Amino acid sequence: MFVDTFLQLFSLIIFIIGAYGFLSRRNMIRMLISIEIMINAANLNLVFFALTSSYSHFIVLIAISLAAVEAAIGLSIVMLVYLRRGTIETDELKSLSG
Amino acid sequence: MLYDPNIVMFALALFTIIVTFLAIESKEIVYSLFYFGVFTVLIGLIFFYLGAYYIAVFQIAVYAGAVVALILFAIMLTKRKGEVVVTHSTLTQKVIAASVTAVFFVLSAVVLLPDFPAVTFSGTMPTLTDLISIATTNAVMIIFVGIALATSLFASIFALEGGR
Numbered sequence: 001m002f003v004d005t006f007l008q009l010f011s012l013i014i015f016i017i018g019a020y021g022f023l024s025r026r027n028m029i030r031m032l033i034s035i036e037i038m039i040n041a042a043n044l045n046l047v048f049f050a051l052t053s054s055y056s057h058f059i060v061l062i063a064i065s066l067a068a069v070e071a072a073i074g075l076s077i078v079m080l081v082y083l084r085r086g087t088i089e090t091d092e093l094k095s096l097s098g
Numbered sequence: 099m100l101y102d103p104n105i106v107m108f109a110l111a112l113f114t115i116i117v118t119f120l121a122i123e124s125k126e127i128v129y130s131l132f133y134f135g136v137f138t139v140l141i142g143l144i145f146f147y148l149g150a151y152y153i154a155v156f157q158i159a160v161y162a163g164a165v166v167a168l169i170l171f172a173i174m175l176t177k178r179k180g181e182v183v184v185t186h187s188t189l190t191q192k193v194i195a196a197s198v199t200a201v202f203f204v205l206s207a208v209v210l211l212p213d214f215p216a217v218t219f220s221g222t223m224p225t226l227t228d229l230i231s232i233a234t235t236n237a238v239m240i241i242f243v244g245i246a247l248a249t250s251l252f253a254s255i256f257a258l259e260g261g262r
Contacts, residue, residue, distance in 0.1 A: 006107075006108070006111070007107075007111075010111045010114075010115070013115055014114065014115065014118055017115070017118045017119055017122060018118070018122075020122065021121075021122035024122075025122075027127065029127060029169060029172055029173060029176070030122075030127060030130065032169065033121065033130060033131065033134050033169065034122065036134070036161070036165065037118060037121065037122075037134070037137065040137070040138065040141050040161075043141075043153075043157075044141065044144065044145075047145060047148060047150050047153065048148075051148060051149065057150055057152060057153055060150070060153050061152065061153060061156055064153070064156050064157060064160050064161070065156075065160070067160075067161075067165075068160050068161075068164055068165055071165045071168055071169070072168060075168055075169065075171075075172040078172055078176070079172060079175060079176070082175070082176045082177075086177075087177075088176055
């Protein structure tokens with residue numbers, strides 16, 4: 001019982017650190033790294049909850065593949081923003097705010 | 099068994115939390131990416147420790163192999179605000195790096211070779227037959243650890259040669 005609670009608390013701490021990084025950073029690549037940390041915490045939590053079921057393993061495999069695709073698309077968006085605007089700091093990208 | 103599995107899990111979790119915090123708080127983004135790579139490998143070790151072997155393999159292959167390289171190329175192709183100043187590391191930094199890598203190696207060895215310390219520290223000296231039986235039963239893991247160690251060694255040598 002201690003191990004279950006501890007593992008869930010651990011994944012929660014990892015998720016909170018990732019959320020803090022996503023909220024506190026203004027560099028788009030750092031924000032992407034924080035998103036990846038949060039996805040890893042979610043995968044950990046899913047595996048912790050279903051240790052005996054192999055069904056959750058396939059779900060986590062699909063989630064890992066989707067996270068890789070998300071990183072590729074996010075970084076291509078970052079490159080496009082950099083080529084058009086010359087910066088990837090979100091504080092300096094204000095054309096959408098009206 | 100020499101060690102308590104809960105203690106190993108606690109040490110892995112503590113190390114992962116520290117590395118995650120460093121990945122968020124590092125000033126230079128390349129260092130942040132390096133800590134993120136260590137974080138993904140640690141998460142893979144935790145998956146391995148929990149018995150999810152396929153997820154561990156996919157985690158290390160996809161995250162530590164593909165995503166980190168992808169983010170590294172994005173960092174190289176975009177301009178940063180500050181210039182990177184490469185200086186020689188001090189003794190304190192070397193000691194810290196050596197302790198971090200030592201802890202990382204011990205945790206990896208404990209997770210990957212679960213039967214090895216129990217036989218070695220059982221009170222009697224292990225004979226050659228014991229060692230051969232351990233090596234044959236854990237051959238895949240020993241080869242895996244050896245490849246990882248050789249890769250890190252060659253990578254550090256090439257990094258040092260390229261830095262001069």
